[in-house]
Amino acid sequence: MDAYFYIILVVGLLSSIICVVAGLLKKAPNDTTILSVAAVELALLVYLGGSIVRVASGERIAGESWEFWGYLATALILPIGAVYWSILERTRWSNFVLAAVGVTALVMAARMNQIWY
Amino acid sequence: MEEAENVSANSPHDGTGNPAAPASRTPGPADAESADTAPAETAAPGTGATETAPATTDTRNTGPGRLLIAVYAIFAISATARAGYQILTKFSEAPLAYLLSAFAAAVYVVATVSLAKPGRTAFKVSVAAVLVELVGVLVVGALSVFDSVNFPHETVWSLFGRGYGFIPLLLPILGLIWLYRRRPARRDH
Numbered sequence: 381m382d383a384y385f386y387i388i389l390v391v392g393l394l395s396s397i398i399c400v401v402a403g404l405l406k407k408a409p410n411d412t413t414i415l416s417v418a419a420v421e422l423a424l425l426v427y428l429g430g431s432i433v434r435v436a437s438g439e440r441i442a443g444e445s446w447e448f449w450g451y452l453a454t455a456l457i458l459p460i461g462a463v464y465w466s467i468l469e470r471t472r473w474s475n476f477v478l479a480a481v482g483v484t485a486l487v488m489a490a491r492m493n494q495i496w497y
Numbered sequence: 498m499e500e501a502e503n504v505s506a507n508s509p510h511d512g513t514g515n516p517a518a519p520a521s522r523t524p525g526p527a528d529a530e531s532a533d534t535a536p537a538e539t540a541a542p543g544t545g546a547t548e549t550a551p552a553t554t555d556t557r558n559t560g561p562g563r564l565l566i567a568v569y570a571i572f573a574i575s576a577t578a579r580a581g582y583q584i585l586t587k588f589s590e591a592p593l594a595y596l597l598s599a600f601a602a603a604v605y606v607v608a609t610v611s612l613a614k615p616g617r618t619a620f621k622v623s624v625a626a627v628l629v630e631l632v633g634v635l636v637v638g639a640l641s642v643f644d645s646v647n648f649p650h651e652t653v654w655s656l657f658g659r660g661y662g663f664i665p666l667l668l669p670i671l672g673l674i675w676l677y678r679r680r681p682a683r684r685d686h
Contacts, residue, residue, distance in 0.1 A: 473560050477567040
């Protein structure tokens with residue numbers, strides 16, 4: 381597990397906790413929850429940037445490289461999709477949808493780490 | 498019951514004080530609040546019918562239903578990707594397990610789409626898909642436990658979905674509860 385994973389671990393868990401708490405407090409998605417999901421997206425973009433640099437500088441991905449990029453691409457789409465889905469219906473349930481993003485990103489980052497090493 | 502179907506835009510639970518209500522579309526937001534407090538669909542057929550019957554026709558994709566659909570969508574994507582990967586790269590290792598993966602993926606896709614679509618047909622398709630999913634996770638889960646020699650390869654449903662935090666086992670149960678609570682009103686001819 382590398383630094384990218386731990387960044388996503390922290391950001392993803394924080395985002396999920398924030399969104400779950402907001403959902404439990406019966407709040408609709410607001411700046412706080414949406415920005416926390418945006419932070420997950422940012423963390424994933426950092427992972428993307430870092431990975432491109434590492435591959436460009438000659439590092440090899442141990443597993444299937446297209447599987448790694450597939451995971452990363454899917455993970456990058458998730459926050460955007462979840463925010464879109466949550467804006468369509470602004471109820472507290474949408475916060476639970478947003479909460480799913482952080483945890484899913486975390487699982488996917490763990491898998492990406494496994495593929496890389 | 499019959500006439501009740503036609504007034505589905507009539508938001509039934511406005512008194513619940515959901516702060517999000519003004520912000521969005523027709524019946525959804527107001528009902529989301531009441532969804533976890535068991536709307537009186539079954540309890541009071543006489544008095545509650547005109548109020549709650551509309552909510553049972555077209556509102557499976559609001560409130561908690563949205564979370565359900567989102568989780569199903571995540572599983573549809575991940576199961577499809579995984580099955581595709583398994584079949585493309587190492588199909589010959591375990592054809593049965595990987596075909597099962599593909600089948601599971603298809604079930605998740607059908608469930609996701611049908612849960613998101615309004616209407617009776619979509620409801621029936623959802624029920625079928627979720628039931629197949631439940632049977633699948635139970636049968637494959639049991640087989641992978643008791644006959645691990647023939648089922649050594651991972652699928653979403655192996656070991657009752659342990660690799661996915663048992664969500665595959667939980668999901669169809671929650672799905673059936675949700676579908677039951679938002680079942681379409683009976684047609685009385």
